[in-house]
Each structure stands twice: as structure tokens, then as C-alpha cells.
Amino acid sequence: MGYALTFEGLRDLAExxxxxxxxxxxDPYIGRLLVEQQLKAGRTVTIIDAAELPDDALVIPSAMMGAPTVFIEKLPSGAGNIAALRALEAHLGRTAAAxxxxxxxxxxxxxxLLLGAQLGLPVVDADGMGRAFPELQMETFAVYGVSGSPMAIASDHGDTGIINATDNRRMEWLARAMTIxxxxxxxxxxxxxxxxxxxxTAVPGTLTLARRLGAALRQARAEHADPFQALAAALSGTLYTHGLVLFRGKVTDVDRKTVDGFARGHVTLADLADPRDQLEITFQNEHLVARRNGRVVxxxxxxxxxxxxETGTPVxxxxxxxxxxxxVFAISTPDLMRTPDALDCFGPTAFGLADPYTPVEHLTAVP
Structure with missing residues (x-):
């Protein structure tokens, strides 16, 4: 059965x-404030399982696109959210059920969640990445045969457009250019x-999982408990079977640039007791690979x-x-994100990394 999101549930979900x-x-904090405005105005956000919808019900995912640093400098208004959905509905000649x-x-x-509150649409408890990825073709939807096109794109200024790309990679390329x-x-x-x-095709239950992880962190702080043990316990019994600490240390270097619409760079951490023990993370919007003293972990x-x-607050x-x-805390992905086709879509080679994919639980296993 579906459930209505409370203020506390929203905050847990955002974290x-x-x-x-x-x-x-x-940063979900920005989006959370937009959703809170809707809840304060008396609107509701209803989370449902996909099984609660008829097979032929139209589901239209919604999102923002762009470099995360842009959202800090220019806060989104949320107006384009509705414009993009309405443009796609008009193009399809159908109305979204969720x-x-x-x-x-x-x-x-x-x-x-914002769109659901704005229009009274239920929000399906699933997604196409099981995490965050920087490019639109990096979806389990795409891996298992769904076309991203036609897609609608809108700005905060009232501009809208429809993209009918020949494949999902070209859809990303065209949409990225328009976004810039x-x-x-x-x-x-x-x-x-x-x-x-x-x-x-979707990774199921991920909104509820996010709410569960946020609640675990909140409760750990209230009880002065270890937040990382709380995260590992919250992951137990889910599709994300392993959660473990990779490294603890101090940031000694950050190299970050906005290039081609992405935040790209790396961050280096050093162990407080032994500064020679270092972990370097390479990122493209999201963290891609962590190397401890040159070895992939x-x-x-x-x-x-x-x-x-100290707090477990995400940075x-x-x-x-x-x-x-x-x-640095690592979480294993669900099995449907580890198939050969999935790894071709959003594994190491998709980001130009030479290192092969090895599950984190194998990389960190004690010999």
C-alpha cells in the first residue's frame, strides 16, 4: 500500500x-525545501509501489539535469518541472498516471516528489539508477530496453523542447547541449x-530505502551511536547487501572543475595517524573510483x-x-546493476576507466 510522506519522512528521505x-x-537539501513548501501549503506526496498501478498506466519520470555546482549558485524554482511533464504529455497525447x-x-x-505534490500525482517507489549517475543513458531502463525518447526539456524561463533521439546516448548529448x-x-x-x-526494468523500493537510511542516521545521532554501523544495519536485508567503511581521514587536496556540464576532479584523504596512508577518489559529479595507496578498493x-x-552527514x-x-563508506549495488549489459552501460569502461569492475565486497575481503 502507498503511504503519504510526512515532514520527518521527507527529511530522512533527503538525507x-x-x-x-x-x-x-x-544537494537534496534544495529540493527538500521546495517539497516542504508544498507540504506546508497543504499538498501531499504519496509514494506507491509500481504493482499498485495497472499494467498499461503511463509513468513519466522527472528530474533536473546539469552540473551540481550550478544549483548552488542559482536555486531552481521548480516551475520547469510542470512545463516539462506537460510538454511530454502533449507530445504523447496521453496523461501520466504517476x-x-x-x-x-x-x-x-x-x-x-515536488512534481507529485504540485500535480497530485503518485510517485513510484523505484528508480532507474539505484544511486546517482552523471549521464541520462546510464539507466537500468536503458539497459533493459526502454528508450529515453521522446523526452521533454524545460528551463526556468519557460522554454520547452522535445528531443527524439536515435538512441539514448544521443539523447544525453543533445539534452546536455540544451542544458548548457x-x-x-x-x-x-x-x-x-x-x-x-x-x-x-527499475530498481525497486529505493525511495523507501533512502528514507530508511536517513532515519538510521537520525536515530544514531540521537542515541550517540556509530552512524556507520547504523547505515550497515539499515542496508541489511535490502538489495544493497554490503555496507562498509573504506577509509577515515582528513581531506588534503581537492581538484574540482566544471567541464562540459559536469563537476570533474578528485579528492585526496590522508589517515590522521599515518599521513602516508592515503585514499584518492576520482569523480564526475559522482564518485567513480577509490584508490588506497594506488590500489582500487x-x-x-x-x-x-x-x-x-562524527555525524555521518553526507558531503x-x-x-x-x-x-x-x-x-568513506562503500555500498554494493543490486544484482540487476551488475550484469554484463549493465556494466557496459554504467560500469568503469563507460567512464573511460581502465580498471575492471570487481564487487566492493571482493576488493575489501580479508585474505
Whole structure:
């Protein structure tokens, strides 16, 4: 059965989504405030399972696109959210029965909640990434045969457009170019599909998982408990079977640039007791690979999360700064994100990494 999201549930979900964002996806705090405005105005956000919809019900995912740093400098208004959905509905000649996230991490966990509140649409408890990824073709939807086109794109200024691309990679390329011209941030509605297809291709239960992780962190702080043990316990019994600490240390270097619409760079942490023991993370919006003293200890699509060492609060790539005390926490991805086709779509080679994919639980196993 579906459930209505409370203020506390929303805050838990936002923090859990920041964990699942693996450093990227945009800061969900901004989107959370937009959703809170809707709740204060008396509107509701209803989370449902895809099984609650008829097979032929139209589901249109919604999101924002752009470099996360842009959202700090220019806060989104949320107006383009509706414009993108309406443009796609008009193009399809059909009305959406529900919306859903394309990614459960970061800001884009919030945008469907905002749209659901704005229009009274239920939000499906699933997504197409199981985390956050920087490019639109990096979806389980795409891996399992769904076309992202036609997609709608809108700006905060009232501009809208429809993209009919020949494949999902070209859709990303065209939408990225339009997003840059729209000021580095846009609203999108893409991967329109029926509910039966959602059930076949999506990572299920990820909004509820995010809420569970956020609640675990909140309770750990209230009880002065270890937040990382709380996260590992919250992951137990879910599709994300392993959660473990990779490294604890101080940020000694951050190299971050906005290039081609992405926040790209790396961050280096040093162990407080032995500064020669170092971990370097490479990111493209999201953390892609972590190397400890040159050895890979976690790699995409597994999740590499940077969290405040005392509180467990997630720290995004755009918020990384010298001197921060961080704990790097890794989470294994669900099996449907580890198939050969999935790894071709969003594994190491998709990001130009030479390192092969090895599950994080194998990389960190004690010999």
C-alpha cells in the first residue's frame, strides 16, 4: 500500500538520498525545501509501489539535469518541472498516471516528489539508477530496453523542447547541449513507459530505502551511536547487501572543475595517524573510483560515499574542502546493476576507466 510522506519522512528521505547520491546528484537539501513548501501549503506526496498501478498506466519520470555546482549558485524554482511533464504529455497525447525518479540519489530524488505534490500525482517507489549517475543513458531502463525518447526539456524561463533521439546516448548529448544553453540546469521528463515496464526494468523500493537510511542516521545521532554501523544495519536485508567503511581521514587536496556540464576532479584523504596512508577518489559529479595507496578498493557502479566522520552527514563533491574529517563508506549495488549489459552501460569502461569492475565486497575481503 502507498503511504503519504510526512515532514520527518521527507527529511530522512533527503538525507538518505544524499548517501545514495555517492557525492553527486545535486544537494537534496534544495529540493527538500521546495517539497516542504508544498507540504506546508497543504499538498501531499504519496509514494506507491509500481504493482499498485495497472499494467498499461503511463509513468513519466522527472528530474533536473546539469552540473551540481550550478544549483548552488542559482536555486531552481521548480516551475520547469510542470512545463516539462506537460510538454511530454502533449507530445504523447496521453496523461501520466504517476511520476518517478530517474535516480534515487541527491536532488533528483526530490524532483518527482515536488512534481507529485504540485500535480497530485503518485510517485513510484523505484528508480532507474539505484544511486546517482552523471549521464541520462546510464539507466537500468536503458539497459533493459526502454528508450529515453521522446523526452521533454524545460528551463526556468519557460522554454520547452522535445528531443527524439536515435538512441539514448544521443539523447544525453543533445539534452546536455540544451542544458548548457539554458544556463547549466534544466528540467526533464524522459523514459516514458507503462507500469509493467517499470516493474521489469527499475530498481525497486529505493525511495523507501533512502528514507530508511536517513532515519538510521537520525536515530544514531540521537542515541550517540556509530552512524556507520547504523547505515550497515539499515542496508541489511535490502538489495544493497554490503555496507562498509573504506577509509577515515582528513581531506588534503581537492581538484574540482566544471567541464562540459559536469563537476570533474578528485579528492585526496590522508589517515590522521599515518599521513602516508592515503585514499584518492576520482569523480564526475559522482564518485567513480577509490584508490588506497594506488590500489582500487571500490569502483563504479558500487557506491562510494563521503560522510562526516562524527555525524555521518553526507558531503557532496561540490562541498568537499580542505581539512574536512571524512569517512568513506562503500555500498554494493543490486544484482540487476551488475550484469554484463549493465556494466557496459554504467560500469568503469563507460567512464573511460581502465580498471575492471570487481564487487566492493571482493576488493575489501580479508585474505
Amino acid at each position: 538518505g538520498a544524499a548517501v545514495l547520491g555517492t557525492g553527486g546528484g545535486g 511520476t518517478m525518479p530517474i535516480e534515487c540519489g541527491g536532488l533528483n530524488s526530490m524532483m518527482p 544553453q539554458m544556463g547549466g540546469a534544466s528540467y526533464i521528463s524522459d523514459y516514458p513507459m507503462d507500469a509493467a515496464t517499470v516493474r521489469r 571500490a569502483i563504479v557502479p558500487d557506491l562510494i560515499c563521503t560522510l562526516n566522520s 557532496t563533491t561540490e562541498a568537499l574542502s580542505y581539512g574536512q574529517r571524512l569517512t
